[in-house]
Amino acid sequence: MIAATPIHVLSVVSEIFPFVKTGGLADVAGALPAALAPENVRTVTLIPGYPDVMAALRDVSPILAVDDLFGGPARLLHGRARQLELIVIDAPHLYDRPGNPYMAADGRDWPDNAIRFGALGLMAARLGAGEVPAFRPDVLHAHDWQAGLSAAYLRYRFERRPRTVMTVHNLAFQGLFPASLLSALALPPPAFSIDGVEFHGEIGFLKAGLALSDWITTVSPTYAAEIRTREFGMGLDGLLRGRTERLSGILNGIDDTVWNPGRDPLIAATFDARRIAPRIANKAELKKRMGLATDDALLFGVVSRLTWQKGLDMLVEVLPTLLATGSQLVVLGSGERNLQQAFLDAARIHPGRVACVIGYDEALAHLIQAGADALLMPSRFEPCGLSQMCALRYGTVPVVSHVGGLVDTVIDCNDMAIAEGVGTGIQFRPTIGMLEAAVLRATALWRNGKVWRRVQRNAMRADVSWRRSARRYATLYRALMAERRR
Numbered sequence: 001m002i003a004a005t006p007i008h009v010l011s012v013v014s015e016i017f018p019f020v021k022t023g024g025l026a027d028v029a030g031a032l033p034a035a036l037a038p039e040n041v042r043t044v045t046l047i048p049g050y051p052d053v054m055a056a057l058r059d060v061s062p063i064l065a066v067d068d069l070f071g072g073p074a075r076l077l078h079g080r081a082r083q084l085e086l087i088v089i090d091a092p093h094l095y096d097r098p099g100n101p102y103m104a105a106d107g108r109d110w111p112d113n114a115i116r117f118g119a120l121g122l123m124a125a126r127l128g129a130g131e132v133p134a135f136r137p138d139v140l141h142a143h144d145w146q147a148g149l150s151a152a153y154l155r156y157r158f159e160r161r162p163r164t165v166m167t168v169h170n171l172a173f174q175g176l177f178p179a180s181l182l183s184a185l186a187l188p189p190p191a192f193s194i195d196g197v198e199f200h201g202e203i204g205f206l207k208a209g210l211a212l213s214d215w216i217t218t219v220s221p222t223y224a225a226e227i228r229t230r231e232f233g234m235g236l237d238g239l240l241r242g243r244t245e246r247l248s249g250i251l252n253g254i255d256d257t258v259w260n261p262g263r264d265p266l267i268a269a270t271f272d273a274r275r276i277a278p279r280i281a282n283k284a285e286l287k288k289r290m291g292l293a294t295d296d297a298l299l300f301g302v303v304s305r306l307t308w309q310k311g312l313d314m315l316v317e318v319l320p321t322l323l324a325t326g327s328q329l330v331v332l333g334s335g336e337r338n339l340q341q342a343f344l345d346a347a348r349i350h351p352g353r354v355a356c357v358i359g360y361d362e363a364l365a366h367l368i369q370a371g372a373d374a375l376l377m378p379s380r381f382e383p384c385g386l387s388q389m390c391a392l393r394y395g396t397v398p399v400v401s402h403v404g405g406l407v408d409t410v411i412d413c414n415d416m417a418i419a420e421g422v423g424t425g426i427q428f429r430p431t432i433g434m435l436e437a438a439v440l441r442a443t444a445l446w447r448n449g450k451v452w453r454r455v456q457r458n459a460m461r462a463d464v465s466w467r468r469s470a471r472r473y474a475t476l477y478r479a480l481m482a483e484r485r486r
């Protein structure tokens with residue numbers, strides 16, 4: 001049933017698939033608008049005008065001109081890019097730079113990131129405050145630290161306020177900048193308080209969003225609980241405990257039109273839960289492309305950013321055990337230099353058994369999901385995780401640590417789950433010893449072909465779509481609007 005009144009949401013975000021992506025944030029920002037449409041929610045996404053976004057924009061109309069946005073003229077452009085409705089901040093002095101949205105080619109953050117993303121928050125607030133009559137959002141939905149200041153500008157500079165939601169995709173990135181930038185960011189002195197943007201003597205973009213938004217969400221129920229503990233709270237647990245009543249976890253989904261093994265143009269052979277056999281052709285193609293030996297071995301895959309969060313340094317330690325069982329490993333990822341090197345070295349030392357591609361490759365990611373037998377994700381923390389959901393959909397049995405959204409999306413194949421026929425993967429506590437044990441469990445399970453196929457089928461039948469979660473966001477938006485009317 002479609003709720004009667006349409007809701008207008010301004011989604012504020014620093015990256016969006018397929019135009020600019022450094023991580024899962026872009027996938028969520030790109031998929032959620034279409035998932036919300038059937039809930040009668042119209043989502044317009046506010047995004048910086050990076051070159052790739054500007055190039056993709058169609059049906060463009062200027063909706064606001066700004067003489068001076070932190071050092072140069074700017075315009076807000078309304079337009080479309082593929083299925084997405086966008087408002088783009090055309091401010092060449094801030095965003096017309098090549099490559100990564102956050103850092104220069106030398107890997108260092110752009111020195112003016114505070115004002116680049118301050119500008120994102122400020123323009124979001126101006127839209128939220130109703131300065132563009134053609135689009136006055138009911139809800140301003142900010143994602144991660146880059147959008148965190150929107151709630152602060154609304155609080156300290158504007159009268160009209162939409163309802164505000166702050167979603168945390170990763171608490172590790174907090175957007176901390178020197179206090180001396182307060183006036184450069186056009187925030188008044190009272191904003192620099194413990195209830196405002198101040199965080200341990202600095203300006204905290206994420207902290208501001210968490211303190212000043214009407215509601216906080218994070219991307220899984222388990223992570224919503226974890227971030228209120230000292231272990232996972234990254235220094236913000238106290239604030240989050242204080243806002244427990246205004247915090248909830250809504251699980252991510254994946255775009256099941258992009259990730260559909262039944263019609264995926266990027267894989268060698270399509271398949272589905274009733275017809276798993278063609279996976280073999282994908283495994284053969286993957287091995288061929290990666291130069292892996294053709295013997296009948298369990299092939300583990302990794303598709304990931306290579307960072308401490310993802311725990312892949314532990315996988316390097318466990319590699320001798322993995323190889324001793326006769327298994328193979330294929331890694332696709334990029335990130336920390338020492339980790340990249342460790343996997344490149346492993347591939348060199350173990351030709352035919354370990355293969356590694358450093359870089360970002362959407363097509364290869366699909367082939368790994370379709371051709372590997374199991375996907376490894378030994379994350380130390382994981383707000384939600386998308387790779388394991390793609391793996392479930394493609395019957396690549398996820399072998400994941402017992403944290404965050406991995407807890408909420410994978411059912412561990414313990415004896416009970418196997419007896420009941422409900423397991424979809426393997427979980428372990430993120431330590432080297434437990435990862436090693438999990439690799440051995442996966443091997444034993446794989447050797448029992450009948451049980452393995454059952455697990456694959458269960459995995460492929462798990463609901464990893466956005467449908468349920470989109471309904472939860474829509475319900476949240478409506479509840480927040482109802483609060484205002486009371």
Ligand SMILES: Nc1ncnc2c1ncn2[C@@H]1O[C@H](COP(=O)(O)OP(=O)(O)O[C@H]2O[C@H](CO)[C@@H](O)[C@H](O)[C@H]2O)[C@@H](O)[C@H]1O
Binds near residue numbers: 023365386
């Ligand atoms: N080299 C490569 N080539 C091709 N594809 C690659 C790739 N490296 C990664 N990817 C893909 O990018 C996506 C990454 O999303 P994740 O959710 O797994 O992690 P991320 O930590 O970036 O996101 C953060 O935000 C998301 C969204 O909320 C949370 O799910 C997550 O827990 C949180 O850490 C996955 O779909 C993955 O397959």
